[in-house]
Amino acid sequence: xIGTTEMQCTKCRRDAIVYQRYSGLHxxxxxxxxxxxxxxxxxxxxxxxxxSGDSVGVALSGDLASSAVLFFMHRLLHKRRDIILxxxxxxxxxxxxxxxxxxxxxxxxxxxxxxxxxxxxAYGITLDEFARRKGRAxxxxxxxxxxxxxxxxxxxxxxxxxxxxxxxxDDGAVSVxxxxxxxxxxxxxxxxxxxxxxxxxxxxxxxxPGEEVSLYAALHLDGFxxxxxxxxxxxxxxxxxxxLDEYASRHPATKNALVxxxxxxxxxxxxxxxxxxxxxxxxEPSGETCRCCRILDEARGYEGA
Numbered sequence: 001x002i003g004t005t006e007m008q009c010t011k012c013r014r015d016a017i018v019y020q021r022y023s024g025l026h027x028x029x030x031x032x033x034x035x036x037x038x039x040x041x042x043x044x045x046x047x048x049x050x051x052s053g054d055s056v057g058v059a060l061s062g063d064l065a066s067s068a069v070l071f072f073m074h075r076l077l078h079k080r081r082d083i084i085l086x087x088x089x090x091x092x093x094x095x096x097x098x099x100x101x102x103x104x105x106x107x108x109x110x111x112x113x114x115x116x117x118x119x120x121x122a123y124g125i126t127l128d129e130f131a132r133r134k135g136r137a138x139x140x141x142x143x144x145x146x147x148x149x150x151x152x153x154x155x156x157x158x159x160x161x162x163x164x165x166x167x168x169x170d171d172g173a174v175s176v177x178x179x180x181x182x183x184x185x186x187x188x189x190x191x192x193x194x195x196x197x198x199x200x201x202x203x204x205x206x207x208x209p210g211e212e213v214s215l216y217a218a219l220h221l222d223g224f225x226x227x228x229x230x231x232x233x234x235x236x237x238x239x240x241x242x243x244l245d246e247y248a249s250r251h252p253a254t255k256n257a258l259v260x261x262x263x264x265x266x267x268x269x270x271x272x273x274x275x276x277x278x279x280x281x282x283x284e285p286s287g288e289t290c291r292c293c294r295i296l297d298e299a300r301g302y303e304g305a
Contacts, residue, residue, distance in 0.1 A: 057160035065166030068217035093126025
């Protein structure tokens, strides 16, 4: 719960700005920031995500979570001369949504160099064009695949060794539950070790609720893109998110349990998975023809490609 200013901070008795139902703590701004950053640092240490000599790229869309994680990573690494930090933004081509200028302004405010890419340049099609050809209902899921593929390509081309996402506890729990509802066992077979050609992912906020990440961003930055994606309302994941939020409001530990379950399943199933193959079409790691290429083929009308 955010905005509990009528209560005092559990640690220092100043006015609290947040109440954590899962911990029972009321926290003032100072102790809230310390608490969030400590959790993010603990996740990085636990997974040994950062090494000396790394070139770290942050996927920056200009929204609250991606801006928050860029701010955090800059705060964590700006004194490290042995590590490079870069922001990467992708223009999906959605009219009136995610103006790349917002991401550029946020990166400039933080002091991080920015690399840009677009669906139009990389794939020859915008997401709006994809939606017109294949229907709005499939646009969101296709966008996730195309965006991650392009981020990986751009990161690799610029020498990035670790790719950071602003994925929150809510996002991780939704992903696990959505995969379970779809019966998608393949999603849990992703190798725990880095796959050649795939830049390893870092998710420092994976144990932190989304509303806390949003508050952290609002305390340090402004100028976010707060508009809702016009294709999100058609997404299966949004239905799962609504269901999960309702259930978790009565059972606060649910999202943590789902994320832990996802990690355990991934470790168990990935151990029995075969070696990752390279797409014969685009060279990306993923089967004979990767999902990204199949999506583009369908959008372009290549029957049987």
